[in-house]
Every structure is written in structure tokens, then in C-alpha cells.
Amino acid sequence: MDWGSILNNTLAGFLTPTTIAFALAALGLAMHFGFAGLLNFGIAGFMAIGGYGYAISVLTFGLPWWAGMLVGVLGSVVFALILGIPTLRLRGDYLAIATIAAAEIARLLFLTTAFTDVTGSADGLFGFNSRPDGSGFQNSNPIPQGTYGFGPFTYNEQTLWVLVFGLIVLTVAVWFLWALMRSPWGRVIKGIREDEEAVRSLGKNVFAYKLQALVIGGVFGALGGIIYTAAQNISPGVYVTSLTFFIWTSLLLGGAATIFGPVIGAVIFWVIQAFLSNLLPALSTSGILPVSTTQASTLRFVLVGIGLMLLVIYRPQGIFGDKRELTFVK
């Protein structure tokens, strides 16, 4: 077994566009669930709308990349409003079912052959990051061609540009959430999570606050989808409900009601994923694990499921969370 390459690939999981995308989406969920107490099981839908909004506006409408990304973000705002206005007055588990259904509707609309010209159907879309007319995201890459970094952290100029851009977006998002949560607005939001009736009796419009929280978290989710899409092609097969559940796992791992928890949770999730996806097939080929290689790679998702169950049962506040901050543990 090649421990060197396993270690190398595991370390590489620390910093990839996917890790940053997960961190952003988990940050959105932290806003929704951790701070506002909203059960959003449709974060994959927000990501899909962000990613597709960006890709479609570049390919179909010929917008420059930054305008396309803006369209993706606006799309998620509209999605949050459409979703929130009917459902936010309902109890938590209704919201959970409504959001997961809305995310599936979004995915099926991107998947259907009825709109192949625009969405590319099951094939997805490609060729939007570099444009022949120079308006693409990679066309604006200020980093000269070459290979950068060392060891497991070696990137070409394209990946490095996505990483730099993604880290800037992530930093701004973390700062924004941090500032928001220590503002009066954030205190009202946490108050709604703790006791909705009490906040309402203080004359606050609980519904409006929840809707604002849904929109802000949704924008973080869309930014996650955009960063993910900026690094590769987009295809509807990514935005399945499992993606939502994996992001939930990242969030709960780090701590739902924390600022840095979702980011660290996403990093831990992907480092473990990278480790297992390299270790398990290697164990299988070297005969230590008596299963086929395909089965060995399936095992890591079994472990994610078991891990999620154990986490919620024994440490629902996550690694960095404070148990008093979690009203979902009654």
C-alpha cells in the first residue's frame, strides 16, 4: 500500500474548490438552522440555482462572468422568497419537507430534456469559465501560467485562481455572518430561534426576520454553488438530496450555531472523505478488506451516514458548538 500517496491525497483535501464550496454552503445552513432555527433541507437547490444561474447567463445571454455570478446570487434570492413566503409561517418539519421538495423541483427542471438548449439536460453545461471573447472567469485570471505550491498543495494557475477567488468570497462571507450575528439583527434572529412567541410579543415581525435569514443563507449557498461551478463543468447529477445531507453533516460536525464551525466542518468532512476514498480502495486491492474496489468506495458513504447518526445523538452541538446554543436539543 502506498501510504505516501494516500497521505498526499488526504492533505490535498484541505484546500480544494469543493471544500470552499462546502464551507460556503454550510455557512448558509448555519445562518438558516444554527442561528435562525430554520430547517432547510434544500441547500442543494440554492447551490444549483447559483451555479446554473452563472453558467446559463454566461452561455445563453453572453454576460461577463461577474454579471453571471450576480445573476446566480439574484436567482437564489428569488428562490428563497418564493420558498419562504408560503412556508415560513409553518412548523419546522413542514419547512423541511417543503425545502427538500423545492430543491428537487429545481434539479428536475435542470435535468429535463424540455430545456436542453439552455440547461444541457443530463449532460450539463461546459465552456463557460473560459470564453473565446475574453469575458470568462478564467480569462480574467491575473495569475501567469505555471505551477504553484508544494507537495499536496500543488495547483496550476486556473485552480489557484478559483482558490484565491473562493477564499476571498469565503472570508467576506465569514466576516459578514460574524458581524451580522453580533448586531441587533442577529440578536433578534437568535431570539426567534429560542422563543418565537417572546420575540413576537416584543413587537418584532418574526416572519420578516425569518425571510431575511432565509435569503442571506440562500445567497451563501448560491455562492458555494458558483465557486463549485467556477472550477468545473456543471451537471444536475451533483445537486441531489445527498449533497444537502453531506453539507448538513459538515455543518453539524463543526457546530451549527458557530461562525467558524461550518468552515472547519467542511474541511474535516473533505479531509476524511479524501482519506477514506484513497484508503478503502487501497485496502481492497491489497487484499486486507475482502470486498471489491467499488464496494470499498461505497463504504465511505456508509460511514458518513453512521457518522451523522452518532454525531447527532452524542454531540449535536458539534466540535466547536455550545450545547446551550442548540434549541433543537430538547
Place this chain on the structure above:
Amino acid sequence: MKFLLDDTRRRVLRIILVALLAVFGGLSVSAPALGDSVGEEYSATVFGNVKVDGEPIAGVRIVVDGGGYTAETVTDSDGRWSIGVPEVRNYNVTLDESTLPEGISVLEGGATQEVEFGLTDRVAKNFFIGEGERNETSIFDQIVSRFIYGINFGLMLGLAAVGVSLVFGTTGLSNFSHGEMVTFGAVAALIFGVGLQLPLFIAIPIAVALSAGLGWSLDAGLWRPLRKKGLGIVQLMIVSIGLSLTMRYVIQFVIGGATEQLPGFDSPKINLFGAVALSSTDLMSMGLSIVVIIAFAYWLLRTKTGKATRAISDNPDLAAASGIDVDKVIRIVWIMAASLAGLAGVLWAYFRPGIKWDMGTQILLLIFAAVTLGGLGTAFGALIGALIVGVLVEMSGLIIPADLKYVGALVVLIVVLLVRPQGLLGRKQRVG
């Protein structure tokens, strides 16, 4: 809590062990060979059956093309053909009329027809061939035919939905792992019906019994200890998501990523009246669902346990105070929910057709739609909701593209939440 862990682990190990025995013990669970198959390396399949007046025709050339992919095959002695395709998209299927016997041709839609995939990755394409007059399917016949299909689908959905509703009513849990309980029933039927070659009338009851065992062990090993631990309903919901992921990938671990078939999935369609054609499996499926649903209704309305179940749904504290053993009833509810889900899984395997590791996930949201439409926690509401969702999904195929027909049901789910969140039969105070 150590007990819980041990039990869960032991159970998972047991499931894996049983499955490994089945897989490695030479009991191959591969699908029966389907005619002359090409492109078997792909997971998506277009398949069909060429027959004239019930007589199979061998050696008919079939070509599938689309998206830069072309493959062809000829029908086998049973008239069957199957072509693997690399992706789920629309394909043109051409039947080479020069390879048909003298005087026989494609009567309807031309020799080249388009197929589109629904939610599954298998799609059947049968050509209407024969000699004589063209036989147009009128729009009325199409409506009737799809309505009956929808009832069939709705009945199956209802079997799965009452379980979700009962569990929600008695424990407050929205069980996201219910879809995997559906898959479990189908996989058990596959292992015993195809792997062990038992006849179906034995394999299906075994599958249902194993599903009941799954329900029992899930409650005994997981849900009851968690109730005792006092986990909140949101926590329980997330645990059910973890369980759903675990079970889904354990099933993929065992049966792999391909689609398997139960015996008799391609039984010929019988023309009933007009353009309404149902296979014997469809008819048996509907009959079985109706019988089981009536038995279930009798249980819920007339027996002592059924009444206790409804009492707990109404008010658990009052029920406990009046001497009902709440834990025992919840145990029975889990067993009931799992066996009905297992049976629904077998029927869903025939309806799709095919057994795949993520088949339960595909249907979970439709189950939720049915339950919400009928009113969360009301068993009969779930049945009515399931029938409406089933008919709606099938009928909407007349107006919107086939791969969007599930969107209709999900839109209805959200609209119901908007205008009548308590559902058709629910009561308003359930909606906090």
C-alpha cells in the same frame, strides 16, 4: 447507550453478513438475460419486446441513437431486445421494417420513435406492429388508461405512505429513512426470488416478513433507546437522515449500482377494453394493494391496537394515562410501517420496473407529498393523498414532458402547504 451502539452495529453486521452470504455463496442476483443485449456496461437501458398478436418475432433489427451514441441489436427468440445507453436522455429508436416478416409493419407512430426516460434509468419501447387497419389511440382512451395506471401507482404509494403517517402520528418523527425501508423490501424479494430462486408467492411473503423484522429491530435498536434518551424531533429527523444514507449505501454495497429485475416484470399486457392494457402483474399488484389496504383499515378502525394507535396520535399523554402501553403500540406501528413499506417496495420494483439501490430515495418525496396532502399523521388521509398524487403524476404526463411528471406532484405539495397546510383530513391545530 452502549447497548444501542452494540445493537445497531450488530444489526448492520447481520444485514451485511446475510447479504454477503447471498452474494458470495454463488447465489448470483444478476438479472435474467434479456435477449441480445448490447451496451451492458452502461447503467441506463432501453428495452422492448417485438410481438405480433402475442407471437414473438426473432431477428428484428433495432437501432437506438441519440446524443452521438448509436447501438443496434436484434431481437432474440422471445422477441426481446435491450440496449444499454450511456446517459439518461431522449433517444430515437428505429425498428428496421425490412427485418419484419412479410406483410407486417409498424402501424403507429412510424418506424422511428422517440423514447424519454422518466425518473428511472430503464425505459421500455414497444412498437405497435401487425397487419391490418391503423388503430389510433384516442385522447379519451389515453386519459382512461393513464388514470388506471395512476390508481395502480397511487395504491402502491399509499402502502408506503400510511407507514410514514402512522409513525409521524405516534412519534412525531418525519422519517426520512422510509424510502430505504421500501428499497429493503424489494431487495429482500430479489435475494429470495432471484438469488435463491424461490417462487414468488414464497419470496414476497419472506420479503415482507424480513421488512417487519427490520421495523422491529429499528425500533428496538435505535428509535426506542433514542426516545428514552429524550432526543428532540429535529434531532430524530436528522438521525433518520443518517440512517437513510447508511441503509442506502449498504444496499448499494450489497447489490451494486446496476438495475436488477424480479421474475415476471415483463409479463405481456392484456387488452382489457379500449386502449387500456394492463399486465397480469399490474392487475395482481392492484388487487394485492386493495386487499392489504382493507385489512389495514380494519386493523386501524376495529382492533384494540388500532384504536390505541389512533388514541396515541390524538394525545399521547392521555393515551398513556388511560392505560395504553405507548411503547408497545409504537413498536407495532414500526413493524406495520416497515412491512407495508416492504410490500410497496416489491410492487414499486414491478411498476418502475427494476430494483436499484436508490429506488426508495426516488419515491420518498412522493410519499411525503401524499402524506402532506392527506394531512400529516392521518392514515386515511395518506391513502387519499397517495391516490391523488399517483393519478396526478400519471395524468400530468399527458400535458407536460414525461421527465417532469414528478415535478407536478412536488408543486402540489408546496401549494397544499400554502393553502391548506393541515392537508385534506388533518386538523388545524397540528400545524404549529
